[in-house]
Amino acid sequence: MRINVYLYHDVATVSIDLSGESLHRRGYRINPGAAPLKENLAAAILYRSNWPEFALQGKPLFDPMCGSGTILIEAAMIAQDYAPGLLRKSFGFNKWLNHDRGVWKKIWDEAVERRKQGAQNFKAAVCGCDSDQKAISIAEEHINNAGLSKVIKIKVGEVGQIAPSDFHMDQPGIVVTNPPYGKRLHDEDGEDLSGLYRDFGAVLRRNFLNWDVAMLTGEPEFGKTMGIRSHKQYSFFNGTIPCKLLLFHVDLEMFWREYKGGKKGSDPFLGL
Numbered sequence: 001m002r003i004n005v006y007l008y009h010d011v012a013t014v015s016i017d018l019s020g021e022s023l024h025r026r027g028y029r030i031n032p033g034a035a036p037l038k039e040n041l042a043a044a045i046l047y048r049s050n051w052p053e054f055a056l057q058g059k060p061l062f063d064p065m066c067g068s069g070t071i072l073i074e075a076a077m078i079a080q081d082y083a084p085g086l087l088r089k090s091f092g093f094n095k096w097l098n099h100d101r102g103v104w105k106k107i108w109d110e111a112v113e114r115r116k117q118g119a120q121n122f123k124a125a126v127c128g129c130d131s132d133q134k135a136i137s138i139a140e141e142h143i144n145n146a147g148l149s150k151v152i153k154i155k156v157g158e159v160g161q162i163a164p165s166d167f168h169m170d171q172p173g174i175v176v177t178n179p180p181y182g183k184r185l186h187d188e189d190g191e192d193l194s195g196l197y198r199d200f201g202a203v204l205r206r207n208f209l210n211w212d213v214a215m216l217t218g219e220p221e222f223g224k225t226m227g228i229r230s231h232k233q234y235s236f237f238n239g240t241i242p243c244k245l246l247l248f249h250v251d252l253e254m255f256w257r258e259y260k261g262g263k264k265g266s267d268p269f270l271g272l
Contacts, residue, residue, distance in 0.1 A: 001016065001017065001018075001020075001092050001093075001095045001096055002016075002017040002020075002092065003015070003016055003017070004016075004017055016092075016096070017092050018091070018092045018093040018096060019091060019092050019093075020090060020091050020092030020093075020094075021088075023040070023084075023085070024038050024039050024040035024041075025039065025088075026039050026073075026077075026084050026085070026087055026088070026146070027087030027088050027089070027145070028073060028087055028142050028143075028145040028146035029068065029070065029142050029145070030141065030142070030145065031068070031138050031141065031142075036067070036068055036070065037067070037070045037071065037178050037216075037238065038070075038238075038239075039070055039073075039074060039084070041236065041238060042070045042071045042073075042074040042178075043074045043077075043078065043084070044236065045071075045176065045178075045214060045216050045234075045236065045245050046071070046074055046075055046078055046176060046214075047078075048214070048234050048245055048247075049174060049176055049212070049214030049245070049247060050174075050212075051075055051078060051079070051174060051176065051214075052078055052079070054124065054173055054174050054212075055075075055078065055079035055122075055124045057124075058123035058124050059124060059171060059172070059173035059174065060124055060125035060126070060127065060164070060167075060169040060171070060173035060174075061075045061079075061124065061125070061126050061127070061173055061174055061175075061176060062127050062128060062164070062167065062169065062173065062174075062175050062176075063075075063127075063128035063129075063175070063176055063177045064128070064129055064130075064157070064159045064162050064175065064177055064200070064203075065129075065130060065131075065159060065177050065178065065179050065180070066128030066129060066130050066135070066136075066139055066154060066177075067130060067132075067135050067138075067139065067178070068135060068138045068139050068142055069128065069138070069139030069140075069142045069143055069152070069154065070142075071128075071176055071177065071178065072126055072127075072128045072139070072143070072152050072154065073142060073143060073146050073148060073152065075126050075176065076122075076126045076146075076148045076151045076152055077146070077148075079118070079122055079124055079126070080115060080118035080119050080122050080151070081114045081115060081117065081118030082115045082118060082119075083111040083114070083115065085111075086111060086112065086115065087145070087146065119151075122151065124173070125153070125167065125168075125169050125173075126151060126152045126153070127152070127153045127154065127167040127169065128152070128153075128154045129154060129155050129156065129157030129159075129162060129166075130154075130156065130157070131156065131157065131158050131159065132156075133156050136154055136155065136156050139154055140154065153167055158199075159196065159199055159200050159203060160199035160200075160202065160203050161203070162203055162207065163203075163207040164207065164208065164211075172208075172209075172210040172211045172212075173211060173212075174211065174212040174213070174214065175204070175208060175211055175212070175213045175214070175215075176213075176214045176215075177213075177214075177215055177216075178215075178216045178217075178238075179196060179197065179200065179215065179217060179222075180193060180196065181193065181217055181218045181219035181222065193219065193222050194221075194222050194225050195225075196222075197222045197225045197226050198225040198226065198227075200226060201225065201226030201227045201228055202227075204226070204228065204248075204250050205227075205228070205250070205252070205255060208250050209250050209251070209252070210249075210250060210251070211249075211250045212247070212248065212249050212250070213246075213247070213248040213249075213250060214245060214246070214247050214248075215245070215246050215248070216236065216238070216243050216244070216245050216246075217243060217244060217246065218238060218241045218242065218243045218244075220244065227255050228248055228250070228254050228255050229248070229254050229255075230246040230247055230248050231247055231248065231249060231254075232246075232247040233245060233246050233247065234247075
């Protein structure tokens with residue numbers, strides 16, 4: 001068990017680390033892939049996007065740029081009442097002399113039972129795709145590690161060509177995604193990324209009417225090319241990168257002047 005000492009001027013603060021390995025590490029992610037999204041950040045954006053309510057109603061979740069699958073796995077865990085620490089082998093407090101093993105066993109057994117019940121009650125679809133076969137292979141590995149291979153469906157697919165029917169999603173739900181952005185991938189080719197956002201906006205308008213969308217991005221200038229206004233935004237940090245979580249409802253009335261002759265000078269991405 002680790003002991004931490006923090007010095008500030010002439011004051012030393014001594015603390016005992018009862019968690020051990022960082023709690024954001026659930027235990028399913030072995031090969032995070034390029035520009036990974038931390039598990040706790042993925043969970044946070046899912047809660048901000050109101051995913052638990054969608055899941056209770058049996059509505060689907062889709063991530064069209066799923067990468068190594070973190071958003072999909074966290075979504076399935078939330079929907080199934082699957083405690084994020086159940087895959088961990090140990091915690092720092094396991095070796096603490098004051099650790100009450102009886103209380104801990106009771107808490108653990110309750111979490112296991114809640115997961116079983118959550119899996120039985122689970123009705124929502126959780127699906128995703130990515131254009132990179134390597135990313136899909138990594139995501140499949142992570143999904144298997146989490147024990148969710150029968151719950152999450154993924155495949156290779158281009159963002160501009162996707163449709164809910166590809167995954168047999170027969171009712172509107174929510175799209176939650178973390179598209180690439182330059183600072184995150186060290187990609188200086190802004191034109192390519194701008195095209196990706198443009199394709200994403202077009203496919204939403206074409207195939208996802210009446211769906212809700214939650215998109216985390218660190219590049220608002222790319223997001224503006226989507227042509228749709230957000231109705232709410234939240235600020236996050238992805239590591240050291242300041243990001244915005246933009247919430248949209250895919251309705252033709254929300255698309256900007258490119259499609260409907262919107263107000264001159266307005267900002268579609270920021271909902272102005």
